[in-house]
Amino acid sequence: MNETHISSAYDRDLEAIQAKIVRMGGLVEAAIIESAKSLEARDTEMAERVRKGDKAIDALEEQIQEDVARVIALRSPTAGDLRTVLTVMKISSNLERVGDYSKNLAKRTSVLVQMGQVAGSAGAIRRLAAAVQSMLKDALDAYIQRDADLAESVRQRDQEVDQMYNALFREFLTHMMEDPRNITACMHLHFIAKNIERAGDHVTNIAEQVIYLVTGEMPDDSRPKGDRTAFETHGGSEV
């Protein structure tokens, strides 16, 4: 397919939106990794920077939505162009949610630094966040390069994130059962882990959207699911 439109202003409109998505993606990647680092390093200043940085992410999402509405109204995009603007809309709202989860993690960091540390948890959460950040990076690369295979690999990797979350879930339960004084911290940590796991689902949505963009069809629902916590009764028999 030809890359350029007869109307060069149309190309410039689409490129401007593309540039915003890339910028937004960069900010969200940084937010998720830095919020997790701030928890591990118990660095409240870094956490505060992540919280403040979320405004820029929200603003970009709003701009992208406005730009997309404008292109739809003025250019009536069709075929590949239509799929591009639909994809951009969905990617931006998924990115915005990941940004929110990072901000939430940073908020909880500010609370958690006032409590005793739960052994090994912060490192595990940072590794979980790093896995999601790496998925996000590849999903955005897949978007930029229109690479459906890379997007599919991201989609498959969500299972690993789910398994890491499962392991953390059990670990926190154990800590709470061992010593009830851990409960407050572990509840916060569990929300953090769950939120990062949710962020992984949003990244998976982005990857699926890229597959739709490239192929014109949404992938079917054969993705392996690793989160089993909703079906298990950990420690229930002991209570």
Add this chain to the structure above:
Amino acid sequence: MDDVRHLENDVTTQTPKITATGVQIYYADNHAIKDVNVEILDKTVTAFIGPSGCGKSTFLRAINRMNDTIDICRMEGTITLDGQDIYAPGVDPVQLRAKVGMVFQKPNPFPKSIYDNIAYGPRIHGLAASKAELDEIVEKSLRRGAIWDEVKDRLDQPGTGLSGGQQQRLCIARAVATAPEVLLMDEPCSALDPIATEQVEELITELRQNFAVIIVTHSMQQAARVSQKTAYFHLGNLVEYGETGKIFTNPEDPRTENYITGRIG
């Protein structure tokens, strides 16, 4: 999962009305249509799109043998209407054109009264046995053309005195007056304002209940709005033919995509 989506614009029948097989059309040495094979469905609006000179109008005109009037034009292959070859030796082109009506780009009412514009076809084809019957055909056709309410009090006035949009609807009413089975429209809205265009499009959607409609249009949005099937022509070839929703979201051929998204083809 069961797909429960239903769109008003879905194809409702798979019955072919017109079948073209191996159609080649030449204007002297110019090969205008190259081996086109297509099945046009009954009770469906089919849009022909493509850049200027791609052969869409030529192919449209072949369907009611309008190209017969051009001396240098030569055709190979077959086109059938309900299984009957329309180029067979015994077929009378005048009778064929009563079955396959046509509306042109520029409204071209006869320099006669509104009434006579509609009555002309039914009279020459002997479709009305009495004045009362003819009156009935005229009213019914004008109603189908969505123009009855605007002209019912001035049927004796010249059709050329109407506005452009009214004239075009008058021409559509004239085309349906001979009770055709297929309606060919060559850029029917290109000379009309947006309101008249919308009226004609609404009319096309209604006509679909009874006829197979084929519309040639340069407006991609119009093709997307009114048709259920779209055919994309390029340099005399039928590049892609399929369901309109598919063509405009996920076309198979890169040439189709380049054209509908406004890229240099």
